[in-house]
Amino acid sequence: MAKIFTRYGDGTATEMSEAELMQDLEAGSADAAERGKIPALSQDELKHLFDIFASRNNFVSVERGHEVVLTYDAATLKIRRVGVAVDRIQALQIYEKIMGADTMELCHVDYSFKPLKPIITMEQPVLEQALLTTHIPLFYGAMPNLGIYSQPDGPFPNPAELMPNGKIAAAMESYEQTVTEAVKDIVTVASAMHESGADGINIDTVGAAGDADFLAALLATEELKKRYPGICIEMGMAGEFVLGMHGGLTYDGVRLAGLYPHDQLKLAQKAGVTIFGPVVNTNATETSPWNVARATTFIKAAGEIASIPIHANMGMGVGGVPVNDHPPIDIVSRASKAMVEICRLDGL
Amino acid sequence: MQMTRGMKIKEAKQFVASKLKISVPELTDPVVMTELRQDLQLGTMSPQPMDARGIEAKFRIAEALGISINCVNRFRQKTKF
Numbered sequence: 198m199a200k201i202f203t204r205y206g207d208g209t210a211t212e213m214s215e216a217e218l219m220q221d222l223e224a225g226s227a228d229a230a231e232r233g234k235i236p237a238l239s240q241d242e243l244k245h246l247f248d249i250f251a252s253r254n255n256f257v258s259v260e261r262g263h264e265v266v267l268t269y270d271a272a273t274l275k276i277r278r279v280g281v282a283v284d285r286i287q288a289l290q291i292y293e294k295i296m297g298a299d300t301m302e303l304c305h306v307d308y309s310f311k312p313l314k315p316i317i318t319m320e321q322p323v324l325e326q327a328l329l330t331t332h333i334p335l336f337y338g339a340m341p342n343l344g345i346y347s348q349p350d351g352p353f354p355n356p357a358e359l360m361p362n363g364k365i366a367a368a369m370e371s372y373e374q375t376v377t378e379a380v381k382d383i384v385t386v387a388s389a390m391h392e393s394g395a396d397g398i399n400i401d402t403v404g405a406a407g408d409a410d411f412l413a414a415l416l417a418t419e420e421l422k423k424r425y426p427g428i429c430i431e432m433g434m435a436g437e438f439v440l441g442m443h444g445g446l447t448y449d450g451v452r453l454a455g456l457y458p459h460d461q462l463k464l465a466q467k468a469g470v471t472i473f474g475p476v477v478n479t480n481a482t483e484t485s486p487w488n489v490a491r492a493t494t495f496i497k498a499a500g501e502i503a504s505i506p507i508h509a510n511m512g513m514g515v516g517g518v519p520v521n522d523h524p525p526i527d528i529v530s531r532a533s534k535a536m537v538e539i540c541r542l543d544g545l
Numbered sequence: 546m547q548m549t550r551g552m553k554i555k556e557a558k559q560f561v562a563s564k565l566k567i568s569v570p571e572l573t574d575p576v577v578m579t580e581l582r583q584d585l586q587l588g589t590m591s592p593q594p595m596d597a598r599g600i601e602a603k604f605r606i607a608e609a610l611g612i613s614i615n616c617v618n619r620f621r622q623k624t625k626f
Contacts (some may be wrong), residue, residue, distance in 0.1 A: 332588030394616035
C-alpha cells in the first residue's frame with residue numbers, strides 16, 4: 198500500500214502506513230483521554246481524522262457550510278517582526294484588505310499589561326485612529342505575564358529564587374501579591390482601551406506563569422464585566438495544563454493547578470469571558486496525527502460543554518500545529534479541518 | 546454576534562443570514578457577499594470610490610444587524626452636540 202505523507206510535531210516530514218497512521222491517531226486520543234479524564238474520540242471520529250490525514254491533497258479545507266471565523270493574537274507585532282516595515286494601523290489594514298481577516302487585534306510590541314499601563318495614553322490614540330479606518334471587529338490585546346512582576350523586573354521577591362531555598366510560604370505570598378497588582382494593571386489598560394472604543398479585549402497566554410497568572414485573568418475579567426457589562430473579553434490560554442506554581446490558588450472554590458481545557462472553560466465562563474481560546478501543546482517528538490488526535494480530544498471535551506464561543510488556539514506549537522517558525526500548510530490545514538469538523542468550535 | 550451576544554457559530558450564522566435576508570450557505574459565498582456588502586455598504590475587501598469604509602461601514606453593520614458596537618457608540622457620542 199502507498200505510504201501516507203505526514204510530519205512530526207517539529208515539522209519534519211515522514212511517511213506512515215495506514216496501520217501506523219490509525220495507531221498514532223488512537224494513541225494520541227488515548228493520551229488526552231487518560232490525562233484529562235475525558236472520553237477518547239469515537240471510531241467514527243478517528244476514521245474521519247484518518248481520512249483527513251490520508252488525503253493526497255497538500256492543502257485541505259472544511260466542507261462547505263462548516264466555515265468558522267478567525268480571531269488573532271498579536272498580529273500587529275508579528276507583521277513587523279518579520280520585517281514588513283509598516284506602522285500598526287497599516288498592518289491592520291493589510292490583514293483586513295489583503296488577508297481577508299475576520300477580526301483583528303491591535304497590540305504593542307511589549308505585549309504585556311504591566312508595561313502598557315504607563316504608556317496607555319500613547320496606545321489609545323492609535324486604537325482610536327485604527328477604529329476609524331477599519332471595519333472588521335478590532336480587539337486590543339496583551340498578556341498578564343506575571344513573570345515580570347518578580348524581581349529584578351518587578352517589585353516582588355522572585356519565587357524562582359525563594360523556592361529552591363525552601364522559602365515556600367514566602368514564594369506563595371509573592372505570587373498572591375503579584376495577582377493583586379496584575380489585576381489592577383489588566384483592568385486599567387483594558388478599561389482605557391474599551392473607553393477608546395475597542396470592540397473587544399484579548400487577554401492572551403493566560404496561565405503562562407501558572408495558576409497565579411490564570412487567577413489574575415479570571416479576577417480581571419470579573420471586574421471588567423462589572424464595570425462594562427457589554428464588554429467582549431476573549432481569553433486565550435498559554436498551555437493545556439495550568440501549572441501549580443503556587444499550588445493552592447482557587448477561583449470559585451476550584452483549585453486552579455492541574456486544570457485541563459474543559460475545566461479551565463468552566464471557570465472562564467463563570468468569570469464572564471465572552472470567547473474562550475483553549476490550548477493543547479504540540480509534542481515535537483510525536484507525529485502530527487498523534488498530536489492532532491490528542492488536541493481534538495481535549496478541545497472536543499471543552500466544546501461539548503461550552504455555553505460561550507470556543508476559538509481553539511491554532512498556531513505554532515499548539516492545536517496540533519508543528520513547532521516550527523514556518524508551520525507547514527499541509528498540517529495546519531489538516532489540524533484546522535479536524536478541529537472544526539470534530540469539535541463543536543465556533544472559530545479558530 | 547459572538548462578540549456582542551456570545552452566540553455560538555450556528556446561531557450566529559442563522560441570525561446574520563436572517564438579518565441580511567440571505568441563506569446561511571450564501572454567507573460564505575464571496576461573490577454573493579461582495580455584492581451584498583456593496584449594496585448595503587457594509588465594507589468590502591476591495592472598496593470602490595464613494596463606498597462606505599472604516600467607521601462608516603461599522604455604523605452600517607450596527608444598523609443592519611441591530612447590534613451595539615462599542616466604537617460606533619463612542620463615535621456617536623463624540624460627534625453629537
